[in-house]
Amino acid sequence: MEFTTLGALVGLIIAIILIIKKVHPAYSLILGALIGGIVGGGGLTGTVGTMVSGAQSMMSSVLRILTSGILAGALIKTGAAEKIADVIVKKLGQRFALVSVAVATMIICAVGVFVDISVITVAPIAMAIAEKAGYNKPSVLLAMIGGGKAGNIISPNPNTIATAEAFQIDLTALMIRNIVPALAALVVTILLSTLLSRKSGVMVTEADLEQVTDKNLPSFLAAIAGPVVVILLLALRPIVGISIDPLIALPIGGIVCMLCCGQIRNIIFYTEFGLSKVVGVSILLVGTGTLAGIIKASNIQYDMIALLEAGNLPSFLLAPIAGILMAAATASTTAGATIASQTFSGTLVASGVSAIDAGAMIHAGATVVDSLPHGSFFHATGGSVNMQIKERMKLIPYEALVGLTSTVVSSIIYLL
Structure with a gap:
């Protein structure tokens, strides 16, 4: 089937409107795909067939994401993620509080915890330090969000898995490819959060602090054991040519984490908790696949290439632009990166951009x-520091600068 660009755009716009109206994102994407396909000239039968094919193309990503929940559940429930964050913050001290908060969130996200959960995990520690050091909420939240964005593009998280699957490239290679852009984003995060700390803003007070009883956190060595095992397993392919699929590496890391933290007896509970954290993303990806199928089968990719050529712009810019636009439309890194990768992977590779470079630029752009x-990330992160929506809105331009930094650096690396 082939659909018109108008149909693809109509489907995308309808999905955006429904998401804004608080309809579940998966249903919003499915309904948008259905209407967009019919408007785009596919007919009911052809549209449904293309939607099903698009959803089917997501199954390998969904399977890997479901198994990644074992690692995420282990890191969160054993206290390993919190211990890693706590040690980093304490080692760097109050003098470098914003640096430590950004670095801690980056590392927690990079080892396999979702970006919103990473922020929520670090938030109590960050808030306690901010109250003592006199930092305002915007500066602390930006440090966490920026660190999370930096860690997200070098993590085995759903967005990375979906992008690697769409371009049929090695997950580890994609993670490594964006290390320099991630570090650049981290530096900009620290600079911007420091700038915000010198401006007026809502201060952190004792009322904002989480009243916690003494937690029995694991040792630092036990906490990092699981992530280290995952990194080593995924690194076997580029180092010695032995390929360990993330579907195997991520669950093994989670089990090692539980063993080293002395919590293997809770494996059923922790894996169920991890599953509860990834099932929403998995369902979202199925819905994303239906709309991605319609957009991929439309003329939109050729029309975008034509626009770039009309403006005398190089075709590789399609990668970061697609990532930016699709993530903005869905308010989701995962959905944005998935739709952009599924839709434009073939066109980008055919135009001479290597799959790894195109995937990295789309991923950073998202x-x-x-x-x-x-999107849910906006509200989850604002709620983690008890911030009002009006104040939270003011951070969006700063967050965009962090993401834009990694995108620009990723594009410069391609040109080099």
Whole structure:
């Protein structure tokens, strides 16, 4: 089937409107795909067939994401993620509080915890330090969000898995490819959060602090054991040519984490908790696949190439632009990166851009404006520091600068 660009755009716009109206994103994407396909000239039968094919193309990503929940559940429930954050913050001290908060969130996200959960995990520690050091909420939240964005593009998280699957490239290679852009984003995060700390803003008070009883956290060595095992397993392919699929590496890391933290007896509970954290993303990806199928089968990719050529712009810019636009439309890094990768992978590779470079640029681009108010990340991160929506809105331009930094650096690396 082939659909018109108008149909693809209509489907995308309808999905955006429904998401803004608080309809579940998966249903919004499915309904948008259905209407867009019919408007685009596919007919009911052809549209449904293309939607099903698009959803089917997501199954390998969904399977890997479901198994990644074992690692995420282990890191969160054993206290390993919190211990890693706590040690980093304490080692760097109050003098470098914003640096430590950004680095801690980056590392927690990079080892396999979702970006919103990473922020929520670090938030109590960050808030306690901010109250003592006299930092305002915007500066602390930006440090966490920016660190999370930096860690997200080098993590085995759903967005990375979906991008690697769409381009049929090695997950580890994609993670490594964006290390320099991630570090650049981290530096900009620290600079911007420091700038915000010198401006007036809502201060952190004792009332904002989480009243916690003494927690029995694991040792630092036990906490990092699981992530280290995952990194080593995924690194076997580029180092010695032995390929360990993330579907195997991520669950093994989670089990090692539980063993080293002395919590293997809770494996059923922790894996169920991890599953509860990834099932929403998995369902979202199925819905994303239906709309991606319609958009991929439309003329939109050729029309975008034509626009770039009309403006005398190089075709490789399609990668970061697609990532930025699709993530903004869905207010989700995962959905944005998935739709952009599924739709434009073939066109980008055919135009001479290597799959690894195109995937890296799309992935980085999907972190620019992925935290708009019609997505859950906006509200989850604001709630982690008890911030009002009006104040939270003011952070969006700063977050966009962080994501734009990694995107620009990723594009410069391609040109080099």
